[in-house]
Amino acid sequence: MGDELIAAKATEGNLLARLAKIEDRLTQLEKNQRQPLTPPTYAATNVTTDRAFNADTVAVAELADIVGTMISDLRAQGRFL
Secondary structure, eight states, X not given: OHHHHHHHHHHHHHXXXXXXXXXXXXXXXXXXXXXXXXXXXXXOOSOOOOOOOOTTXXXXXXXXXXXXXXXXXXXXXXXXX
């Protein structure tokens, strides 16, 4: 009976140690969840307002103007940071 009691106490000690580790990990996860994510901020310079392009002859600079215009329009609507 003594050996069984020793084994039970050892098992109980192991379980308590594992429980303590789990509680520590959960505490760390809670702290991580409370930290707000910083949304990315996009900035475009030298944008000329452009809302149309010819798909056959478009240049990269023109597409960049369109993307800049889209970002500006979405920000004005409050849908983009």
